[in-house]
Amino acid sequence: MSHISTTTTENRLREEIAEIGRAFRLLGMAPGTSGNISAKLDDGWLMTPTNASLGALDPAAISKLDWDGNLLDGEPPTKESFLHRAFYDQRPDTGGIIHLHATHSAAVSCLNGLDERSCLPPITPYFVMRVGRLPLIPYYRPGDPALGDAIREHAKSHGAVLLANHGPVVAGKTLEAARNAIEELEETAKLYLLLRQHDVRTLGEAEIDELRQAFGAHW
Numbered sequence: 001m002s003h004i005s006t007t008t009t010e011n012r013l014r015e016e017i018a019e020i021g022r023a024f025r026l027l028g029m030a031p032g033t034s035g036n037i038s039a040k041l042d043d044g045w046l047m048t049p050t051n052a053s054l055g056a057l058d059p060a061a062i063s064k065l066d067w068d069g070n071l072l073d074g075e076p077p078t079k080e081s082f083l084h085r086a087f088y089d090q091r092p093d094t095g096g097i098i099h100l101h102a103t104h105s106a107a108v109s110c111l112n113g114l115d116e117r118s119c120l121p122p123i124t125p126y127f128v129m130r131v132g133r134l135p136l137i138p139y140y141r142p143g144d145p146a147l148g149d150a151i152r153e154h155a156k157s158h159g160a161v162l163l164a165n166h167g168p169v170v171a172g173k174t175l176e177a178a179r180n181a182i183e184e185l186e187e188t189a190k191l192y193l194l195l196r197q198h199d200v201r202t203l204g205e206a207e208i209d210e211l212r213q214a215f216g217a218h219w
């Protein structure tokens with residue numbers, strides 16, 4: 001790829017990260033300075049800076065890292081860049097990753113008695129298609145590098161995980177795919193909480209199989 005088109009791709013992704021951050025803020029999915037967003041480049045990866053409001057990102061200040069973890073450009077990255085790194089290492093077809101403290105998925109992450117293999121059940125086709133199984137990662141303090149190792153165990157076979165008492169991390173083939181998946185995850189968490197006192201019909205194996213065949217579901 002020529003230098004000009006590499007630069008164009010990088011600038012486009014910087015703008016896209018800022019636009020997605022603004023959208024999450026407007027949707028109430030990015031309170032305070034919580035959450036972080038990354039995108040893969042040919043010569044490294046872009047990562048949102050630490051202590052930045054996702055609603056007010058300056059595209060030029062977004063951190064650019066090489067694969068040895070060196071900061072090439074922009075402000076110091078999130079203290080959780082290793083969450084992202086775990087997914088990039090384990091899922092080479094990943095193009096973008098998003099971590100949020102969105103209200104409903106963060107609420108689910110605080111529940112006792114979650115099914116560790118998937119914190120949310122298959123209640124809608126789009127959850128099965130866009131997210132799939134959502135394993136629980138035990139609680140670690142934000143920024144604890146041990147979180148990265150805990151994610152590594154699941155990232156090969158899952159595109160999304162839920163950090164206990166914290167929130168979701170979602171990887172997608174593109175940043176747009178990660179965005180659609182984490183919005184679907186948040187919506188499913190909301191439905192799940194709304195339905196907790198109700199007798200819920202989840203999708204059955206045959207219905208999940210049908211989705212798998214029609215759309216390549218992740219369940």
Ligand SMILES: O=C(CO)COP(=O)(O)O
Nearest residue numbers: 034035050051078079142
């Ligand atoms: O989500 C966050 C911590 O869990 C945000 O941390 P950073 O400000 O370092 O990105």
Ligand SMILES: [Zn+2]
Nearest residue numbers: 035100101142
């Ligand atoms: Zn967080």
